Amino acid sequence: MDSRNGSVSEALLDAEIESFFDSAPPLKDRAGIIKKLKEFIEYNSTPPGKGSPRRVVCVTSGGTTVPLEQRCVRYIDNFSSGHRGATSTEYFIKAGYAVIFLYRRGTFQPYCQSLPEDPLLECFECSDDSTIQVRQPHTEAVKRAVSDHHAAIAGGHLLKLSFTTIFEYLQILQSIAMSMKDLGSLAVFYLAAAVSDFYVPWKSMAEHKIQSASGPLDMRLVQVPKMLSALKKEWAPMAFCISFKLETDSKILLEKAEMALKKYRMHMVVANELSTRKEEVTVVTGNEKILVCRDKTQADSDVEEPLIELIVGRHSAYVKDSDL
Numbered sequence: 001m002d003s004r005n006g007s008v009s010e011a012l013l014d015a016e017i018e019s020f021f022d023s024a025p026p027l028k029d030r031a032g033i034i035k036k037l038k039e040f041i042e043y044n045s046t047p048p049g050k051g052s053p054r055r056v057v058c059v060t061s062g063g064t065t066v067p068l069e070q071r072c073v074r075y076i077d078n079f080s081s082g083h084r085g086a087t088s089t090e091y092f093i094k095a096g097y098a099v100i101f102l103y104r105r106g107t108f109q110p111y112c113q114s115l116p117e118d119p120l121l122e123c124f125e126c127s128d129d130s131t132i133q134v135r136q137p138h139t140e141a142v143k144r145a146v147s148d149h150h151a152a153i154a155g156g157h158l159l160k161l162s163f164t165t166i167f168e169y170l171q172i173l174q175s176i177a178m179s180m181k182d183l184g185s186l187a188v189f190y191l192a193a194a195v196s197d198f199y200v201p202w203k204s205m206a207e208h209k210i211q212s213a214s215g216p217l218d219m220r221l222v223q224v225p226k227m228l229s230a231l232k233k234e235w236a237p238m239a240f241c242i243s244f245k246l247e248t249d250s251k252i253l254l255e256k257a258e259m260a261l262k263k264y265r266m267h268m269v270v271a272n273e274l275s276t277r278k279e280e281v282t283v284v285t286g287n288e289k290i291l292v293c294r295d296k297t298q299a300d301s302d303v304e305e306p307l308i309e310l311i312v313g314r315h316s317a318y319v320k321d322s323d324l
């Protein structure tokens with residue numbers, strides 16, 4: 001691509017991004033979200049006791065939806081349980097990072113891994129005098145989840161923000177990135193959310209429930225602009241950026257991850273295949289492909305532990321280099 005073509009396609013992408021945000025429905029409580037972000041980042045920039053500024057990572061988790069109607073009855077969804085994002089959040093906090101956890105409502109939450117699927121109904125019981133107590137087999141798991149979660153929130157290490165639609169996700173991501181801009185190289189983006197590639201622009205979307213009596217549905221979906229470029233170029237240019245690449249065909253996975261690394265100038269791309277994503281991932285950097293595996297000799301091990309360890313090491317080197 002010559003530089004003229006390059007700047008034409010950059011200008012096109014900028015226009016697509018602008019049009020996406022201009023036509024998106026206004027984000028509910030934008031001012032409240034920005035206030036929370038400002039306070040969280042300020043607190044971690046000058047933590048109590050004159051400690052050095054904490055590194056801050058934005059972890060995105062879960063899938064975005066694409067509404068088909070403004071008063072939404074139907075939507076297109078993206079696969080993601082949120083397990084990767086929630087588990088990674090725990091390891092980042094353990095490594096001393098402050099985490100902004102941007103998650104899809106209803107998906108996996110940090111510190112809740114050892115709880116059953118419906119914790120409220122399965123973990124608690126009502127005794128004769130109407131007090132609520134934890135049922136015996138779940139006592140330890142509930143104690144650990146509650147105390148670790150509350151400690152992370154009270155210690156200012158964890159800020160949770162939720163989304164459902166692609167509109168909410170990208171608007172909140174932009175606000176987070178802009179709030180983190182001044183952190184420079186101490187900021188990290190770990191983009192594990194499964195983000196929709198196509199959407200129905202708000203203005204061309206039906207207001208009411210689409211009627212089946214009108215016959216087959218003919219609907220035009222527009223491409224969601226890849227925000228990774230804007231993130232890297234404008235929103236938080238000094239941040240250390242890790243994106244994910246998910247494929248079901250292992251033959252094209254690494255090639256696609258390498259393409260994303262170069263095109264969006266990511267520091268790392270974590271390549272994972274759907275069926276083996278909990279066992280192994282390959283971290284693609286400018287000159288390496290590092291296979292990261294779960295320790296299969298341990299029943300309760302996960303791939304996020306060695307993955308976050310690797311990322312923390314690389315981010316430390318990046319911070320050091322940026323200081324020179």
Ligand code: PMT
Binds near residue numbers: 079081
């Ligand atoms: O949640 P789990 O069940 O534990 O599963 C984890 C996971 C498989 C969802 C996760 O590991 C993962 O791979 N997440 C990214 C999936 C994805 O959306 O891949 P993609 O090829 O569509 O996008 C690649 C990157 O571009 C992503 O980091 C995404 O944030 C970004 N993107 C995507 C679309 C878009 N319009 N703009 C973007 O910036």
